[in-house]
Amino acid sequence: MIIGKYPNLRLRRNRKYSWSRKLIQENTLSPSDFILPIFLIDGSNKKESIKSMPGVYRYTINRLSQIIDRAIKKEIPMVALFPKTKSNLKNEIGSESLNENNLVCKAIIEIKKKFKNQIGIMCDVALDPYTSHGHDGLIKSNQIINDETIEVLINQSLLQAEMGCDVLAPSDMMDGRIGKIRKALDKSKFQNVQILSYAAKYASSFYGPFRDAVGSKGSLKGDKKTYQMDFRNSDEAIREVALDIKEGADMVIVKPGMPYLDIIKSIKEKFKIPVFAYQVSGEYSLISNAIQKKLINEDAVFESLVAFKRAGANAIVSYYADRIDKIIK
Numbered sequence: 610m611i612i613g614k615y616p617n618l619r620l621r622r623n624r625k626y627s628w629s630r631k632l633i634q635e636n637t638l639s640p641s642d643f644i645l646p647i648f649l650i651d652g653s654n655k656k657e658s659i660k661s662m663p664g665v666y667r668y669t670i671n672r673l674s675q676i677i678d679r680a681i682k683k684e685i686p687m688v689a690l691f692p693k694t695k696s697n698l699k700n701e702i703g704s705e706s707l708n709e710n711n712l713v714c715k716a717i718i719e720i721k722k723k724f725k726n727q728i729g730i731m732c733d734v735a736l737d738p739y740t741s742h743g744h745d746g747l748i749k750s751n752q753i754i755n756d757e758t759i760e761v762l763i764n765q766s767l768l769q770a771e772m773g774c775d776v777l778a779p780s781d782m783m784d785g786r787i788g789k790i791r792k793a794l795d796k797s798k799f800q801n802v803q804i805l806s807y808a809a810k811y812a813s814s815f816y817g818p819f820r821d822a823v824g825s826k827g828s829l830k831g832d833k834k835t836y837q838m839d840f841r842n843s844d845e846a847i848r849e850v851a852l853d854i855k856e857g858a859d860m861v862i863v864k865p866g867m868p869y870l871d872i873i874k875s876i877k878e879k880f881k882i883p884v885f886a887y888q889v890s891g892e893y894s895l896i897s898n899a900i901q902k903k904l905i906n907e908d909a910v911f912e913s914l915v916a917f918k919r920a921g922a923n924a925i926v927s928y929y930a931d932r933i934d935k936i937i938k
C-alpha cells in the first residue's frame with residue numbers, strides 16, 4: 610500500500626546522500642549469488658577466445674584448474690560445464706554423451722581430484738553438444754522423439770553422477786524427463802545428486818553466441834520450437850515448473866534472463882522454491898559489445914545482474930561471474 614502525499618512526502622529526501630541510499634537498498638549482489646559457466650575443448654594447454662563473447666574462453670582439461678581456482682578464490686559456489694565436441698565425434702544419436710572419456714567426464718574427474726567439494730559442479734543434461742544435427746534429442750521422421758530421448762538422458766545423467774557431478778541440469782525440455790531421471794538416480798544410490806531443471810526454457814534467439822561457443826551453430830537444422838517454449842507464453846511456464854516440482858526438481862532455471870524477469874517473479878511468488886536466472890550468451894554479448902563500443906558504460910553489467918535479484922532469483926548463471934568482485938565494487 611502506498612501512503613503519503615507531496616509535499617509532506619518527498620521520496621527524494623532518502624536519496625539525498627550516498628549513505629542514505631545505502632540504507633534503503635532493497636537488493637544487493639554477492640559472489641555467492643553466482644554460477645560460472647565454463648566451456649571445455651579438446652587438446653592440451655589451450656585457452657581459446659570466443660569471438661562473439663569477449664572475455665569468455667574455452668579451456669582444455671589441463672588448463673581448467675586455472676579458472677576453477679579463480680572461481681573458488683572469488684567464492685563462487687558452483688561452475689557449469691559445457692563441452693565443445695569435435696565434429697568427428699558427433700553423430701545422429703549423440704553417442705559421445707555416453708562416453709565415459711568425454712570432455713565433461715574428464716573435467717568432472719579433474720576438478721573433484723584437485724578441489725574436492727570446495728566448489729559445486731553442474732552439468733547440462735541434453736544431447737545438442739553431441740548430435741550432428743544440433744538438436745537436444747533424437748530424431749525420427751523429422752520429429753524430436755520424446756520418450757526415446759529420455760532413455761538416453763537417463764544414461765547421460767547416471768554417467769555424470771557416477772563421475773561426481775553434484776547438480777544435474779536437464780536443459781532439453783522433453784516432457785517427463787525430471788521424474789524419470791530422479792527415479793533412475795535414486796535406484797542407483799544417487800539420492801543426493803541434485804536436479805536443477807531448466808523448467809522454463811524458451812526457444813530464443815539469445816542463445817546464438819553459445820551455439821557458436823559449443824560449435825553447434827552451423828550444424829543446427831531448423832529450430833527448437835517443438836520442445837522449447839514460445840516466448841509469447843507465461844502461464845505455460847507455471848505449468849512446466851509445477852510438473853517439474855512434482856517430478857522431483859530441487860531447483861528451477863528460467864532462461865533466458867533479462868527478457869523474462871516477469872517469469873522469474875511469478876514462479877518465485879507461486880512456488881517458493883529456489884529459482885535461478887540464466888543470463889544467456891546473447892545477453893552477455895549485447896552488453897559486452899556495447900561496452901566495448903562505448904555505447905553504454907560498464908555499470909550496465911551490475912544493473913543487469915541486480916535486476917535478477919529484484920525479480921526474485923536466488924542465484925544467477927552468468928558469464929560475468931569470474932569477474933564479479935570487480936563488478937560489485
Ligand code: PBG
Nearest residue numbers: 735737780815816819889890891
Ligand atoms: C543446450 C543449452 C543451450 C544453452 C544452455 N544449454 C543452447 C540451446 O538450448 O540451444 C544456452 C546458453 C546460453 O545461450 O548462454 N541445451
